[in-house]
Amino acid sequence: MIKAILVDDEKLSLDLLTKQLQAFPEIEIVKAYSQPTNILEDIKQEKIDVAFLDIELTEGNGLDLAETILTIDASIYIVFVTAHAQHAVKAFEINSIDYLLKPVMHKRLKTTVDRLIEKIKKSRNYEAPKDKIPLYIQCFGEFNVFLNNEPLQFKTAKVKELFALLFTYMDTYVNRDYLIENLWPNQDSKKAKINLHTCLTYLRKMLNSLGYTNCIKFANQSYILSIPDIHSDLKIFNEAIYSFIKNDRKSISSAEEAISQYIGSYMQWNYYEWANDIAQEKLNMTMYLLESIIEYYYISNTDKALFYLDLQRKLNPFIDKNIQQTMNLFIKKGNRSEAINLFKNYKALLSAELNIEPDPSLIKLYQDLMK
Known part of the structure; x- marks a missing residue:
């Protein structure tokens, strides 16, 4: 019946x-x-x-x-x-x-x-999975959901983007209009609403098939995604930052753990416009962590300091302090030629990209090396 x-x-x-x-x-x-x-x-x-x-x-x-x-x-x-x-x-x-x-x-x-x-x-x-099938969600670099180390295939690109947006705001209600404005910005509101419902259906079915039932809830014109015990680089990143701040910036291992997750900008290769502000926020936090790590290792561990200084330059090549610290560490290690080459390359980069000269303190450091 x-x-x-x-x-x-x-x-x-x-x-x-x-x-x-x-x-x-x-x-x-x-x-x-x-x-x-x-x-x-x-x-x-x-x-x-x-x-x-x-x-x-x-x-x-x-x-x-x-x-x-x-x-x-x-x-x-x-x-x-x-x-x-x-x-x-x-x-x-x-x-x-x-x-x-x-x-x-x-x-x-x-x-x-x-x-x-x-x-x-x-x-x-149909027998639903007795246990949830373990998933790993990657947010840095490219957003992907991995099942048994293989990327999970979504019904459509929009279903994947909807999941990415809801996952970004995990355990927080997201207004339906915000979802529609960001996923279907140039579409008629009625058609966009139908598309949202369609994508939600596909997403629910996919999650249900993996044992994650009733993960998406709707109330007061808003949706919330809640997936307990999920594994993701974003979760590791956020928890490590929380630990670092909670311990008054003394837990360097937590900062390094967070940095290890940052393999690229937040959802960089998916080109989700709504993720741009979040990507900038994650980059700012990463640069803050790098500054703290470099400060910690600058005196005690030259090789580690150089490693993180190099990583910092890859994220932002226009930091005078980075160049000065790196040159000083090269000099400390007896690598005078590497310090000179670093300065020359930096000077060329500033000239080509910004049409400016290096900071006077850097120029003096270079001139002292050339004496």
């Missing part, structure tokens, strides 16, 4: 659909609602297989209601019923298995019911 609920604020349409569905012995109508009040509480109390939802409701709309229902139980199938043909977009999903236009014909409804029977039979025979 397939347990169904119906939602339509037009009582005549609701009564007609109820009568039509009663003709199918496989369908048990648990409740028909003319207002969405109490629906969410009811589906928490009783297992529902499918919800037939009108899209245009006096209070809210069927799209948002569907999202909220799926937040409570992602296994519920959605069938949209509406009088407005303009909503019927081929790409439309949201865990929906069909889209019915009013007035609903018996033959068309039978197709929907047959599809429901097939889907639910498969889902009841």
Whole structure:
């Protein structure tokens, strides 16, 4: 038996659909609602297989209601019923298995019911993974999700970008309008909203198949992604920084741990415009950590100091202090020629890129070396 609920604020349409569905012995109508009040509480109390939802409701709309229902139980199938043909977009999903236009014909409804029977039979025979399949999420350099050391394939590039954005704000509600503005900035709002729902459906299905059920929740027009015990370079980076700051910048090993995760700018090779500000923030923090590490090793460990000075130059080649410190360490090690070459290369770079001369203190250091 397939347990169904119906939602339509037009009582005549609701009564007609109820009568039509009663003709199918496989369908048990648990409740028909003319207002969405109490629906969410009811589906928490009783297992529902499918919800037939009108899209245009006096209070809210069927799209948002569907999202909220799926937040409570992602296994519920959605069938949209509406009088407005303009909503019927081929790409439309949201865990929906069909889209019915009013007035609903018996033959068309039978197709929907047959599809429901097939889907639910498969889902009841499907055994979800008992344990979550370990994933590793890489954010620095290029955003990728790895399963058994192989990049996970997403349904579309937009599904991957949506996951990247939600993961960036993990455990924080992200407003739906913010998602739409950043993922579909030049698209009609209705079409963009449909695309968002479609991508969320694909993303939920992918995560569910890996054992991560009900990770995406919807409330107050916002979405939140929560995946406990996830492994990622971003998590290691953030936790190491927290440890470093908590220990009053004395935990150099924590700073080095954070730096080891920074293999490139945040989502650099995905070219997500919304990630640019975050990338700058992560770069600023990395430069701050490098400054602290270099200061720590400058006196005590020349080789390590040189290693991190080189890394700092790769991220920003225009730091006078870096050049001066590196030259001093080369001189300390007896590598006078390397110090001279470093200065000459730096001077050439400043001239070519910025049309300026090195700091006077650097020029004096170089002149002293040439004496």
